[in-house]
């Protein structure tokens with residue numbers, strides 16, 4: 139038999155019992171809808187979660203920590219180079235902290251404006267751009283600050299919010315401070331006391347010692363400093379973790395520390411190997427899919443790590459389980475639909491027993507008889523799946539409309555289904571889900587038709603002809 | 607002429623409960639190519655059973671049926687289907703047309719199973735339907751036709767693919783005597799025209815007279831195997847009959 143004849147025969151058979159065919163298809167539609175909608179809710183939730191995590195920071199960043207003196211691997215320039223050489227690591231830098239160094243920034247006439255510098259961190263200047271540091275103003279650190287020696291001008295990167303840390307030593311009370319969003323009497327925003335990109339700054343090193351009587355003895359030394367750029371997002375509403383940080387080139391900072399020790403004659407017991415080690419570092423991975431493997435490789439080196447990805451993974455796993463559960467619930471109704479298809483096929487084979495017998499006697503091949511019944515079942519599944527997906531899109535749109543536009547259901551459904559509130563749709567049907575649903579329904583149809591079709595093949599032609 | 611069907615020691619036993627009913631008991635005979643053979647017998651004598659064995663619709667308990675060079679008693683269902691598709695046509699007592707299909711589609715069906723294109727097979731079916739006098743009923747469904755008309759569709763279907771052997775079990779069982787004569791003549795003439803072998807099962811002695819050979823069954827055994835002297839016709843007679851039939855068809859077509 140030709141395929142075109144098989145198809146037209148199949149369609150003809152389906153149209154012969156329109157009501158029954160439609161009811162069976164309706165069963166598949168309900169089944170498909172319930173699976174698709176359940177999964178779409180799961181996907182909506184996952185997407186919302188992804189968005190939320192993405193807002194928490196860069197998912198491709200990995201923080202590296204090295205604890206304990208006797209750890210086999212220490213975080214130093216050598217190990218850092220090894221990490222940077224890993225496949226997929228885009229950029230990275232350790233954070234160097236000079237211990238016990240008191241620094242201040244002075245500006246204005248007679249050092250009117252002053253700021254304490256806590257925790258200036260030394261970084262690999264050449265890595266910052268690839269690390270994705272955002273500049274609100276100016277430039278990133280030049281790779282190595284100009285000439286060495288005593289009279290060198292140190293370069294510094296300052297976080298946007300740090301600028302407000304300058305205080306006015308001439309003022310009393312609240313007037314000595316400025317903070318972001320502070321307004322004057324007319325309601326205008328007040329700028330920080332100092333514009334570090336324009337105003338002259340002085341870096342002040344301080345050291346305090348105490349004599350036997352407990353009297354403090356304060357010494358200070360001054361050096362030149364420039365702020366090369368202000369870190370932070372240009373968009374005032376976006377949080378940027380670097381808004382509160384201060385950075386210097388790692389070698390500059392080490393140099394400054396040596397100068398500090400020399401100036402105030404500080405003796406420091408050197409560690410055994412006489413090398414600089416770091417407590418922590420941060421790297422950026424070029425592809426989010428590689429975060430996990432790189433994270434593991436670094437852990438294998440003996441370091442501790444932290445990345446947003448590491449909290450994302452278990453959350454995603456939980457989400458997937460939830461989706462599977464939701465899909466399973468939907469699956470039950472498709473199972474019922476499958477039983478419906480089987481039932482319909484058995485019924486129609488019973489009705490058509492005589493016809494099948496005649497076809498056999500006329501020389502219709504067994505394979506063709508099987509194909510006709512399988513295709514009938516498959517078509518019921520296919521059309522049911524297709525219509526089901528179409529209707530699911532409609533329902534999905536409706537749900538999203540009702541919940542998004544602040545409609546009556548937004549509160550109720552949103553909280554019931556654990557919607558995350560902020561942006562994103564409650565129900566999302568990606569193309570793969572639509573395709574998979576139609577395919578799945580068709581396969582279910584074929585499977586349900588399998589045993590009835592074999593039954594039709596086994597009918598004895600002679601018995602069938604006698605059958606009334 | 608060569609034997610086209612060879613029946614050797616054919617035996618069919620039906621187990622019914624604890625009893626065993628011997629429907630056919632050790633039957634042997636040959637049917638020659640182009641022969642019109644009638645199997646005659648009273649009700650329950652085993653005629654239908656014999657025909658079913660010959661057509662491979664049932665497997666014999668013992669013995670074999672050989673058609674051409676093929677022993678069909680040992681063929682699988684799948685091979686049998688192919689074999690029937692090629693060599694065997696059927697006419698049934700109860701017509702057995704497919705109710706959902708038109709006369710044209712019913713007649714074209716054996717060709718469809720063979721994979722003949724729609725255009726070709728419908729052209730062939732139309733030809734046959736005209737030949738049986740139903741040229742104006744192509745698109746009628748079986749329920750829209752009389753018994754005689756339905757049987758003529760059945761006959762057209764049996765002959766459409768030029769099968770070597772036509773089997774008919776009481777083909778006129780549901781028809782009145784006038785229609786019976788028409789249908790019998792139609793079948794016999796088509797067989798002669800296409801040089802086909804025809805095996806007819808009936809309990810009616812009058813119908814047996816259409817055949818070249820009459821095999822009489824009783825209780826599953828052959829009790830008589832005779833040549834039909836009354837219709838030992840000459841070639842000229844056959845030719846005359848054929849022209850008569852064709853003119854009759856034409857007149858019928860104009861009536862309709």
Ligand SMILES: Nc1ncnc2c1ncn2[C@@H]1O[C@H](COP(=O)(O)OP(=O)(O)OP(=O)(O)O)[C@@H](O)[C@H]1O
Nearest residue numbers: 620622627629648649650651652653654655656809
């Ligand atoms: N499937 C069957 N199971 C049991 N017994 C059967 C079966 N088919 C036929 N018989 C028996 O075999 C015998 C022959 O039956 P068969 O149908 O061949 O008779 P027949 O000559 O065709 O009769 P009729 O003219 O009434 O059609 C009968 O006794 C019948 O009861």
Ligand SMILES: [Mg+2]
Nearest residue numbers: 653654655775
């Ligand atoms: Mg009978």
